[in-house]
Each structure stands twice: as structure tokens, then as C-alpha cells.
Amino acid sequence: MGEIFRKGIKERRKKLTDLLIKWNVYENEESLKDLSLTELEREYKIFILESHPHDSIGSIQWKNHH
Known part of the structure; x- marks a missing residue:
């Protein structure tokens, strides 16, 4: 169980680090x-x-269809 917990923490740290960068x-x-x-x-x-x-983070992105 401890290994699964450590893996989850490591993955969450990586995700947050990647997003902040x-x-x-x-x-x-x-x-x-x-x-x-x-x-x-x-x-x-x-x-x-x-x-x-309305920043690019999580906002709706309009696409022009010609």
C-alpha cells in the first residue's frame, strides 16, 4: 500500500510541476x-x-470556420 501511495504523490507532483511550468x-x-x-x-x-x-487556461476557445 505504501508504494501505491508514494507513486500517486509522485505523479501528482509531476502533474502540478508540469502545469506550473x-x-x-x-x-x-x-x-x-x-x-x-x-x-x-x-x-x-x-x-x-x-x-x-477568459484566459487560455480552461476557457472556451472559439474556432473560425470559413
Whole structure:
């Protein structure tokens, strides 16, 4: 059971790290490696709350059909 739990934490850390880098909140993984999972979750939530609802993150994207 402990191995499954560790794997889940590792996968969640990787997902949050990738998203924060993708959205230019942080420049690289090196700046995030010392943060705990709780701190990464907090950074993610702060970013989502401060993002404008019509930004490219999670918003509806219109496509022009000619």
C-alpha cells in the first residue's frame, strides 16, 4: 500500500510541476523541487484563482470556420 501511495504523490507532483511550468508560473523544475506537495497544490490554486476566466487556461476557445 505504501508504494501505491508514494507513486500517486509522485505523479501528482509531476502533474502540478508540469502545469506550473507550462503556464509560466515558474521557469523550470529546479525552482519547484524543494516544494512539498501541499505547497505545489497551494501554488496551483493561487494561480487558478488569480487567472482571468477568459484566459487560455480552461476557457472556451472559439474556432473560425470559413
